[in-house]
Amino acid sequence: YVKCDRAVLHVNLSVCLILAYVVFLLGVHRTDSEVGCKVVAALLHFLFLVVFFTMLCEGIEVFKSVTFVFTSDSIIRQLLLISYGESAFLWQCWLSVDDGLIWAFVAPALLVIVINLIILIRVLRIMQHSNLMMVKTAQQRTKSVVRTICVLSPLLGITWVFGVLSVSKDTVVFQYLFAIFNSLQ
Numbered sequence: 001y002v003k004c005d006r007a008v009l010h011v012n013l014s015v016c017l018i019l020a021y022v023v024f025l026l027g028v029h030r031t032d033s034e035v036g037c038k039v040v041a042a043l044l045h046f047l048f049l050v051v052f053f054t055m056l057c058e059g060i061e062v063f064k065s066v067t068f069v070f071t072s073d074s075i076i077r078q079l080l081l082i083s084y085g086e087s088a089f090l091w092q093c094w095l096s097v098d099d100g101l102i103w104a105f106v107a108p109a110l111l112v113i114v115i116n117l118i119i120l121i122r123v124l125r126i127m128q129h130s131n132l133m134m135v136k137t138a139q140q141r142t143k144s145v146v147r148t149i150c151v152l153s154p155l156l157g158i159t160w161v162f163g164v165l166s167v168s169k170d171t172v173v174f175q176y177l178f179a180i181f182n183s184l185q
Contacts, residue, residue, distance in 0.1 A: 005076040006061050012083065013054045017185065020047035045105055046088070052112045053083040055157035059116040062152065066123050109160060116156035124148060154184040 020043075027040030057079035064075070086108070124145055127133055133141055153159055159181035166174035 005074055005079065006058070006065070008076050009054060009058050009061060009079065012080065013051060013058065013185075016047050016050045016054060020044060020051060023047065048105065049086070049108060050083055052109050052157060052160075053086050055155070056112045056115060057083050059119040059156045062123055062156070063119045066126050106164065109157075110164065113157055113160055113164075117158055120149070120152055120156060120158065123152070154181060157185075159185070 023040060023043045027036070027044075030040065031037050060079060061075075064071075127144070127148065128141065133144065136144070159178070162174045162178035162181060165171055166178050
């Protein structure tokens, strides 16, 4: 019953996030077995990469819908291919800071965050120059921009910046901000 591209992407994002959180909760204290630990790490790596690339596809879809308003061409197959294909391509054992494998996850995640931040800025600029926004007061335009940022930031994964900033135990504030903002996703 889900037919529009944005809804399909939301469902894929939600399912992958749920699966990743379930795998994390079930496997976080199962580090006794080396094989089990690697399986959990590999599943988490793949699922979170799919999450990030799906957020990138969400950004592409938002940009497409704002930029090309009157086209109804569906690009969902290409977007899902990006989400799952790139994730499978980059899938390997992860999060070891010592040997640098953490960058197999952090680099694509940061790339997606930067691209989606650029998309968010472009979408906001397009919105600000639309005829609908021109007739609004400055206060109404500001309120609209803040609302758009609040809605799109979690959806596009921009709130994951706090996750990147929370890798140290000394940055507890960023860990809390990351947990709060990503619960909105």
